[in-house]
Amino acid sequence: QSGLYRHSTDQPVACPPRTGNVSGDVRGKPSGYFGVRRMVEGRSENRTRKEIMCALKKQVPLSVMKLGDGPFSGDEWERSFPSKSLEETLGPLRSCAVVTSAGALLNSGLGPEIDSHDAVIRFNSATTTGYSQDVGNKTTIRLVNSKWNKFFRSPDYKTGTLIVWDPAPYSKNLTQWYKKPDFKFFKLYQQYRKLFPEQPFYILGPAFHWNLWDVIQDNSVPNIVPNPPSTGMQGIAVMMNLCEKVSVYEFLPSHRRTSLCHYYEKHHSWSCTVGSYHPMKFEKLLIGRINQGSDEDIAALGKVTLNGLSQEKC
Template identity: 60%
Template sequence: PGKQWSIWNKFSTAISKEVLESVRTYRTTNKFHVSLNLTRRNSTLSKGELLCELKVRVPFGTIKAGDGPFSGGGWENILPNESLAETLGLLKTCAVVMSSGSIRNSTLGTEIDSHDAVLRFNSAPTKGHSVDVGNRTTLRIINSQLMMSKTDGFLTDPLYNTGVLMVWDPAPYSRDLYAWYRKPDFDFFQTYKDYRRLHPQQPFYILSPSMQWDLWDVIQENTPTDIQPNPPSSGMLGIAVMMNLCEKISVYEFLPSHRKTDLCHYFQNIHNRQCTVGHYHPLTFEKNLVKGLNLGSHCDIYTSGKVTMCGFSQKRC
């Protein structure tokens, strides 16, 4: 109360010193050998054009048995046979629930659960938080680091047994499946096989590693300044996945509401502004891009941290 507050500022003046510093640092390392001289668009695309750019240039795919190195070695009986779209069926409306601290005390749970499908990320729980985040989990996207961290107990924690799972791993920019398979960022392949043997009935997909860089290219080309040469966040990847599966998508607390806070996650009392503006991930720039796709009002962002957008099936390009 009494405090001046504006919604997420899309313009470069909003890029914090810390973010600029991490951009510089990560571009020096350039761990994934990203091509750093991509053409930048000098005009801003309209919502429709931006949607088409994503639809045409960021094809969605998961690893199927027989793809490059994923042949033999038991992969045939381990990777799902059905596509994710077949597994989930027709989805009219989808909720993408970010793990942001600003969703705490939002009472958005009922609204979130009213969608046909609900996407959550990594170790985000519903238990004890359902008033704010809902209880349903249709799909959970996790990173490979989480699968490999001993403290999370990925193979034993029942949190992961609900809904469909999908894992992604930071891969080389070259999009070379063999190079990635030989040297994944976190070597999750054996744990993936172990989990599949323990839960053969639960669909569990591996996101095609090219998608992260196809998405990264679009983010960089539509950002006037340099961005971190690291893969987009799980949240941004999830938005892109859902645009392929749903007619309409509501994203919660990616662009923070008036509850904007330094609290990193709603389920942990750890404070760090980088969780919201990004350090490793080009999160500030992802958020600017998503703001350019919003079909909803500024009021929706302010009150619910909600961005609404069209799925790819609704747009002819």
């Protein structure tokens, strides 16, 4: 059906090649390692909070891989996937906290405030041990990238629900992704599930990060890097799908901003905060536009307040 699309009347009509400069959803040639096709016309940095929220709601639904999705079938996968859906596992959530791993959380004293939320998401190897005064103790979800192969060793991974993501081709072709994931983590996932069957552990569908990337690019005038959004940005979108209200800590840096990359490590680099591989600067500009909290909350606490997507009537 290439070169054809259907109007609402369902009549097939010829459409211009998807590389032209006609306004509307016209995407350019594949670029970068993942074959990203960015919107070339109609990008804007002036959309309202509501418009951006509705784009997220319509375009970035949360989806995890399940039995029968493309190549994810057969006995091994039947044994591996949790029997409950992510929503069933977590139940309805009112208030949620997203704890980035930024060095600026150090000496914040935000731990009790973070723990007062119904659910807390943390990322990769972010530990709470020794830092609970600043980042809290509660871990409801841990979102990790597929390179994170310390699953088996670290006690930090044993609390809450795990979700893993892996950079897939922009085409979202599951068979291609399955054959050549960015990091070979599928076997590791199955082994982990065998060892710890009681712990819910999901694989995020690749459409999620690319749909999110599309919304970031569509709302940025410059070309953004053709790589998936950061784990933290994906975590914000996960929580916006699951929770009524979302507080995000130190994604938009407070007065404590620092070149310290992570609160739990000694490594310094500003690229952890502004990005190099990920389009982080543009992720942060977008989150700033949908923030419902005050500028004082950002400056003093590094805190952004977002509506959950269920709260938006679109």
